[in-house]
Amino acid sequence: MTTDEFISIAEAAELLFVTRPHVRELIASRDLLAVQCVDGEQRVRRADVLTYKERQLAAAKAWLSSQTEEE
Template identity: 45%
Template sequence: MDKDESLTIKEAAKLLFVSPAHFRTLLQKSDLAAIQETPESDVRVLRSAVLEYKEQMRARQKAGLKEMMDASERLGLYDQEIEGPPNHKKD
């Protein structure tokens, strides 16, 4: 597939594993730019722009996970090994 081919909202949303409605929100927030509107008012985006956004999204997720892990370590949440599932008793 051509990296610079244009995609419909549905196709682009599928690449990001999000709903078309959420993808439209990304367009409205200017996280992604629409490149073309067809005469039938169909919005298009470049595949390369969607793939670049996907990589940026993964990098933000990875950084966020690292921050959460670091905060958990500072709080001592990793100091003790878990010996098994908690034993919840009903009274």
């Protein structure tokens, strides 16, 4: 696997534990960048998907740590 490896939308969805339509929404909102392949399918860079996943996990952890239990 190289850092420039491109994966399908289905593979990206699997890595992110989301649906394919959600990955398409991420592409439309430019949260993920995609390239159009010769076969007409869109592909995303695996490294970009993993970076996005890390950012989302960090944001979730930050939010969770900011929550305090009311007494």
